[in-house]
Amino acid sequence: MNFDWLFLFEISLAGLGTGALYALTGLAFVTIYKATRVVNLAIGEMLMIGAYVFFAFAAGLALPVWLSIVAAIVAGGVLGALVERTMIRPMLGESPISVFMVTVGLGSILVGLVELIWTADPRRLPEFLPNDPIFLGEAYVSPKVFYGFCVAALLIAAMLLVFRFWRGGVALRATASDQAAAYSMGIDVPRVFSLSWIVAGMIAAIAGIVVGAIGGISSTMGIFGLTVLVVVIFGGLDSIAGALVGGLFIGLVEAWAGAYLGGEYKVLAVFVLLVLILMVRPYGLFGTHEIERL
């Protein structure tokens, strides 16, 4: 039997498309973790809120799509700021496990909120991405996945530039490296904390809109965050490069497993990979070794 290379190529393209969204959401996760050392398990739910706010504006109020996108991004930022201020800041200095549990609770609250307002029924977002089929050479790519990839890639590039060249990015890196030193050198650490949550909330909202546009929205779409958690553990919790490589790689593995082993093996493949990575490199591919100093 002849191996169908074109099929593999198409599957891989689709995998990269999903992977880019994992990478984007992973970036939001890493931003929070880098600045505040908080493992935010509610990132998937923050993404969901972004999608639902977009849905409320675009479908509910029938506002133009671009305005709804802006509104959803703003709402994502406000959500991030609120969460940081009311739930995370008071936990400053508590054990990481407690803060982690707070984010678990936050996830449940957000799911409950969505089910109260919009019920648990899955919904479709209004169509706003162009729908013409796209061919790369001979390979067919679903237009939604293609545009999703483009949005994610652009946003990731923009974020990388910001981290690299804006002084706020430098402040973030300094805070990530040593909070006390950063604080004493004139870097407003509480503001860096707020900003990182705001930025993460905004990125999550954009990712939510794209994810929702591809697969529809429901109160369980926060599951997406679970795969993102695998991505960032794979890449290293505090590594932006890790989130990018991890996102694309997990996306590929998921797509391959789905195509060649069957849809039910997708999650299995991803988590087997997670176990393997944790056994070989417990701090992820690019994560920093935490050195215990005695």
Next chain:
Amino acid sequence: MPFQESVAPERNLLQVDSLTLAFGGVQALGGVSFSVAAGSITSVIGPNGAGKTSLFNTISGFYRPASGSIRFEGRDITRLPPPKRAALGIARSFQNIALFRGMTVLDNIKLGRHCHLRTNVFDALLYFGRARREELQLRAEIEERVIDFLEIDHIRHAPVAALPYGLQKRVEMARALAMRPKIVLLDEPVAGMNREETEDMARFILDLRAEWDVTVLMVEHDMGMVMELSDHVVVLNFGQVIARGTPEQVQNDPEVIRAYLGSGRIDALRARLAGGEPAEPAEQAKQPA
């Protein structure tokens, strides 16, 4: 030249007034008062757990005192957050080196200017020229002076994590200097250093005042260095100032000797063991400075 408490207020750069600080039931500082004269090298000494680092953390704004005040250049800064204090000209180093690991020496030093850069995002986008000029001026200033001064030119592009301990301490000092502070708080600047490194650091501290016009407040355990460099010494024990004055005055203060050794003299200890009251040793009364 001795700097006494009686120095006129405007000559005091930093004034700490009956500062108290408690963690739960433990009182870390119990009414600490002292002042740092402009242009002086002032040292805070005391046994472990005396509250020296708590005092530093309160001065740099990490801890909020329960009562008392801190005045800097006559201005009350007790309630100011640390970044504002940094912008006013208070820089510090840390007992355990607190460099930004994963960055180079130059990156670390550049961050020292962070508190003074006025350009915000919109400026950076709109007035690229201004941001650039600022950057260039910043670089020139830093490269010309700080790096030369602390003799770290050869490691400028090295990642800080790879440097030996003594050099890391020096980079930390360079970073503090890049803030162009009026006062630097040095928390154990020579802890864990060998003799050569200690001598280098002592020279840098003296030059800080001479060449940079910076007032120095330091916590240090190396008594030789403290006595040699300081104009004024403040002794803390159990969160309270038990003595202050010139190094000579402090060295001969019976309270200080008792704090450090438990008992001032071996015969006083013997007397106490024998059941008698520990007599105040007459020969340890204050000597004139």
